[in-house]
Amino acid sequence: xxxxxxxxxxxxxxxxxxxxxxxxxxxxxxxxxxxxxxxxxxxxxxxxxxxxxxxxxxxxxxxxxxxxxxxxxxxxxxxxxxxxxxxxxxxxxxxxxxxxxxxxxxxxxxxxxx
Amino acid sequence: xxxxxxxxxxxxxxxxxxxxxxxxxxxxxxxxxxxxxxxxxxxxxxxxxxxxxxxxxxxxxxxxxxxxxxxxxxxxxxxxxxxxxxxxxxxxxxxxxxxxxxxxxxxxxxxx
Numbered sequence: 234x235x236x237x238x239x240x241x242x243x244x245x246x247x248x249x250x251x252x253x254x255x256x257x258x259x260x261x262x263x264x265x266x267x268x269x270x271x272x273x274x275x276x277x278x279x280x281x282x283x284x285x286x287x288x289x290x291x292x293x294x295x296x297x298x299x300x301x302x303x304x305x306x307x308x309x310x311x312x313x314x315x316x317x318x319x320x321x322x323x324x325x326x327x328x329x330x331x332x333x334x335x336x337x338x339x340x341x342x343x344x345x346x347x
Numbered sequence: 348x349x350x351x352x353x354x355x356x357x358x359x360x361x362x363x364x365x366x367x368x369x370x371x372x373x374x375x376x377x378x379x380x381x382x383x384x385x386x387x388x389x390x391x392x393x394x395x396x397x398x399x400x401x402x403x404x405x406x407x408x409x410x411x412x413x414x415x416x417x418x419x420x421x422x423x424x425x426x427x428x429x430x431x432x433x434x435x436x437x438x439x440x441x442x443x444x445x446x447x448x449x450x451x452x453x454x455x456x457x458x459x
Binding site for chain 1: 381389393436447450452
């Protein structure tokens, strides 16, 4: 199992540009999440999904969009990038209900908006 | 919504000493409390977790305690080693993992 895979690992965007952060997991987890981590700060939930076709907003959803067309993939879309979106983005997945609700994180995407 | 506060933000200990990180939460419905370790430049990884029906859980040098009445939980690391140096996050979640809230993190430095 590859676990949770994120691409790209690094990206520099100009203000106003758009991009999609890719996330895929091969553990057949129902739940997937996107977090952002600002320097020296904790993790803030952007969006989450409890299954294919279902998404919901987290704590800081403004400026982002997600989709969940399959169990495996949960891409995060940034429209009109702003400097405030400079951060490290982590995708995670979990399978609550099996008695183990551990979240597995991807390796992160470091995004800089200039 | 849930609010998780974590203290201290930084912690330096001598190798071999113990380290304690404390968290409080606000939502009495929270029933799952994981702790994650994040080494520099790496992803967070679960090190231990506790559910609300248990008061204490131990795994080798790491232990977590939970006081539901006071709504606080703590991570205890004994006999600290340099490889324990990292940022530690507490979190609280209810209804499964979909509404987890993380603390702001504690940067632990173990001085050899």
